[in-house]
Amino acid sequence: MSLKKFVQAAALAILSLSASLASAYTIELTQQELQQRLEAMMPMHRDRYFMKVTLDEPVLDLAVGDDQLGFAGKVTIEAPGDLGGVVQVKIAGHLMYNPDQGAFFFKKPKIISIDSSAIDSGNTAQVKSVIEPLASKYLERKPVYVLDDEDLKQQLAKATLKSVSVHDNKLVLELGLF
Numbered sequence: 021m022s023l024k025k026f027v028q029a030a031a032l033a034i035l036s037l038s039a040s041l042a043s044a045y046t047i048e049l050t051q052q053e054l055q056q057r058l059e060a061m062m063p064m065h066r067d068r069y070f071m072k073v074t075l076d077e078p079v080l081d082l083a084v085g086d087d088q089l090g091f092a093g094k095v096t097i098e099a100p101g102d103l104g105g106v107v108q109v110k111i112a113g114h115l116m117y118n119p120d121q122g123a124f125f126f127k128k129p130k131i132i133s134i135d136s137s138a139i140d141s142g143n144t145a146q147v148k149s150v151i152e153p154l155a156s157k158y159l160e161r162k163p164v165y166v167l168d169d170e171d172l173k174q175q176l177a178k179a180t181l182k183s184v185s186v187h188d189n190k191l192v193l194e195l196g197l198f
Contacts, residue, residue, distance in 0.1 A: 047177050049165065049191040055080045057165050058091060066154040072098040073154055075109075082189045084112045089164070089186065090132065095151055107147065108135040111155055115164065115184050115191075122178040123163035129156050165191075 055078075063076035077094040084090035090112035097104050113129035131152050134144065167174040180195040 045195045047193040087185045088112045122167035124165045126159040129159045
């Protein structure tokens with residue numbers, strides 16, 4: 021065992037003992053940290069039928085409520101006729117944690133608002149019906165945040181995550197051994 025691995029294992033054991041004595045330990049991820057991860061996921065491009073949809077310029081919102089994450093973004097739609105244009109959307113969903121990957125994904129993201137002033141008002145429902153499934157499929161497969169195996173606190177989180185919530189514009193990971 022290398023010295024680095026030994027030190028990491030010892031530190032992890034100490035953190036585990038501390039966490040078990042307190043019965044819970046929390047890690048807080050700031051909106052800025054999560055914003056950087058979200059920006060790294062973009063732009064998102066999808067072609068479907070006769071439309072090309074691009075989602076870009078995300079702005080994270082941790083104040084959506086009900087322990088949801090949300091983000092606003094610009095959606096550019098290239099399509100024949102009057103279906104094309106640029107719209108602003110706001111998407112919200114709950115976070116799902118995959119312990120095998122140590123990663124967080126949007127669960128059932130939904131468009132909660134759409135500014136459709138740039139497209140014909142009669143096409144808003146059709147545009148939403150194209151954007152929402154594409155965004156949902158992409159966001160449910162692409163991690164929003166992956167715990168870092170090089171960070172001892174995040175190694176502990178990966179092993180002992182109990183709950184995920186949103187408080188005071190921070191994503192709060194509660195850890196515990198029992």
